[in-house]
Amino acid sequence: MPYALFSNAVQVSNAFATKSEVWQHAAARGLVIEVGSGEEDPPRRILDMGYSIHACADLAPITDSAEHGESDIARLIAAGAFNLTSAAAAS
Template structure:
């Protein structure tokens, strides 16, 4: 399971995939755009936000 974090605080419900986390955050207005890969293969995400693996509940 994956969840959205701002800093070290989890701010969203967990989802089975990272894609579902970003889609939920976008639809709830938590972020303004779903991240895309940049030219170097990394992620471009809103500052302070990240998706991390969380323990399955």
């Protein structure tokens, strides 16, 4: 079953064969953060606010430059579903 990265219920990445590949894709785009719950516990990796990983339909890959980074942004803009909280935090 393929998986993809979603932002506010809109698919924003190509489909990947495993969840692990989606995590790698999200990390490469700066969407993974580490949070610690205490001094003794190791930090956990979580997706930036508004992002999630879900099963998706197996679609043909989108071919854009920068390893689909531009298509990710174009999908968010077209859907009007970009994450304003994350955008404000990044600036």
